[in-house]
Amino acid sequence: MSFPILSSLIILPIIGSLFLFFTKDNEGNNLTAKYVALFTTIVNFLISIYLWISFDQSTSNFQFIEDRTWIKGFINYKVGVDGISILFIILTTFITPLCIISVNNSVKNRLRDFLIAILIMESFMIGVFCALDLVVFYLFFEAGLIPMFLIIGIWGGPKRVYSAFKFFLYTLLGSVLMLVAIISIYWISGTTDVVKLYDIGIDVKYQNLLWLAFFSSFAVKTPMWPVHTWLPDAHVEAPTAGSVLLAAILLKMAGYGFIRFSLGLFPIASEVFTPLIYTLSVIAIIFTSLIALMQEDMKKLIAYSSVAHMGFVTLGIFTLQQQGIEGSIIQMISHGLVSAALFLTVGVVYDRMHSRLISTYGGLVSVIPKYSILFMLFALASLGLPGTSGFIGEFLILMGAFKDNILVAVLASLGVILGAAYILWLYKRVVFGKLINQDLKKIVDLNKSEYFILSCLAIPILFFGFYPDPLINTIEVSVTDLINMHNINIANK
């Protein structure tokens, strides 16, 4: 057995958090804690890059598999990556260090505990993306609730308690049905090992119910309309770094889950429920875009835009076309970068002005030009301007949708226009116009660390916008194989 690279990715942040746990928590000056956390996450990022380099793109088999007996005769601890999951792992390890750099300004008290929570969160998220056993997946999926609950509840805004509870209970409620489904799969098929389940398949007569149980969990987490209401609350109240983690990575767990489990394990049920997903996705895209238009709180606006963007993702996944699924994955990666960047840009002005209301701002371009340029870039990436990574994802999804169902594609395209409307209007109100609020005159432009974080996010957004090949090459074989498997299953029905 070779070096357990995936387990070390999972365990490393926990080791880092243990180190932090034993450092002294002196208020104010917590550079040591920050450096330890930063060091850990950067090492993790480097490992994941190494993982990507040594990843074999020509096969759809799972790689770097580790398989250990965990509960005898029942569950194995099994992890591994294929083209679909590896990108999410890199996204996680890429975003987390940026979060840690960004805490400088936003988290004032108990910095050490905050960093511990973020590190533990990171290892759970990596665990979700490489778990190859349903129970192991569920474990990581649910365990993430604990640190996130604390992040929102301890370091959040004024309504943090309500939001933390809503987040926790909503997600838990969605997930318990998935647990029933996982145990049922064990009794139906005799294993919870995903690779084996791909081979033997699941009895057709159970698929619909099982699919719905998984759907209940993923729909809440995605979040899909109408169970999306926890997201704006959680986003608004969470501290900036928490919102970034939530938007960039947590939401992707569900999209990933749809591809890996709903499509992979229940091909026939997925076919049956496609209209449901289409309807909900289209409603999400149009309805939440309209809601986003009306928001006065910047964070809330971006939160609703996340719901709309995730609507595109679910739509793309269930087109069951090569382009659609590839587009969804790229859209998720891109949204991970863009929404993180947008939350950070909002965080920047919030740290200075302590207001998230759009009406507080206006005319920022004349006082903080650097900020305005980067904000412009992220806003354009969010609406999917060609040349940014947002475009590639949306374009592929719509292409897939056109192949499958023209009406849905047309309606979804409407969402693109609305998306442009709310984000540009937001940008106009915040950055352009006259400088009315006198307090804004004293606002300072980006400091070094903020500049660094935002540029780190801007580079991949532009790079993958112009040259998406590295992403597409990585996922292509896996997606093709997934579609083939799906088609074979449908044909054998």
Next chain:
Amino acid sequence: MEKLNLILPEIFISLSIMFLLVLGVFKKNSSKITFNLSLLAILITAIININETFSVNKETLFNESVIIDYMSSLMKTITLIGGLLVLIISSNYLKTLKIYNLEYPVLILSSMLGMMIMISSNDLIVFYLGLELQSLALYVLATYDRDQLKSSEAGLKYFVLSALSSGLLLYGCSLVYGFSGSTNFDIISNQLNSNEYVLTFGIVFILVGLAFKISAVPFHMWAPDVYEGSPTTVTLFFAIVPKIAALTVFIRFLYVPFLNLVDQWQMIIVFLSIASMVFGAVAAIGQTNIKRLIAYSSIGHIGYTLAGLATVSNEGIQSSIIYISIYVVMNFALFSCLLMLRRKDQYYENIDDLSGLSKNHPLLSICLLLILFSLAGIPPLAGFFAKFYVFKAVIEQSMYFLAIVGLLSTVVAAFYYLRIIKIIYFDKERDKYDTDHSLWLKFSLTVSTILILFYFIFPSQLIEVVSRINII
């Protein structure tokens, strides 16, 4: 010749009780030595028990009225460990309340003797004997802080209601005896296969009596008051030890004498289980006193344990036993935390007293956080696995309704656990608590929290321990 070595644990513990009582007569100020000796006695009993009975497959004694099998040995060991833990962390608390007397360990030992007899019983009469022995000791324990009105009230309430349930139980026993012509479980099992209504009454009465002892809804009314009124360490004893014994008797009754009547009792158990899970979760939400809250939460946990019993499979029984073992550890850890909330000889037990605990006592708060999330059943903590095994067994029998109701009630239950965490972590801080706790208390909290946290690394061991239980 009877194989008396098999009941050596019971013999030893009764001799110890007598010795301790005599010691108390002749020696003044013997509290401390009694405490230490009783700890030793329990330890030795546990060792004897493991040595003599663990390898026994199935043996009966005294005209088949006492049974020694793997389940009885295992459950006795868990009972003994539970009692040991309670005694270990009791002394400082009792000293503070000025009720550090020799009766306490003696009463605990005698109730444990009763439980061990219950666990080993294979006969209605032996069973009732053990049950009453443990109950009588428990009544006295509930009123142990006798100068406090609440404690006396708790004891009286417990006594009246418990006596009533014992009456029902006896009536049920007599009906069953009337139909089968014997008090021996094995003979009853062979005789009972008719569908007479009166027999159903007998079973129902017995189950009601047992449900009362483990405080399953709708026979739970005593639990919150007794839990709240009794001294905290006694509450801990109530919350963990008698439940183990009562659960074993429950298993024994259902799966030996009544096995042929599954159709008649399965619905009852499912109802008790669902009612306990739902009621325990909902009623705990409004509580302000931690001990009352624990009472409701333990009602809920008993619901999950019963869900395992309702499955009529060895898997289900094993999962119930795993559940109760993990539950013992979690509750013990929770009470250890509760005993740390002390300021100058005054113990605090309201939920609001936890407010902002995380700022002054970060380590204690982290322990509480883990324990509460574990009680709520959030992975990867031990409490999740307990629920997981139970639902695995339940779903194997395709009892989806029970599984879904159970899991939904965990969401409701999560709410009140989260509420405590919210108070600890999100609310304004209050004065510091004393930190000069006894070494035992700190030690037991640390060990139990570590067990809860790291259970997921070695989950197989516990399963292996219980997998030898094959009743059906």
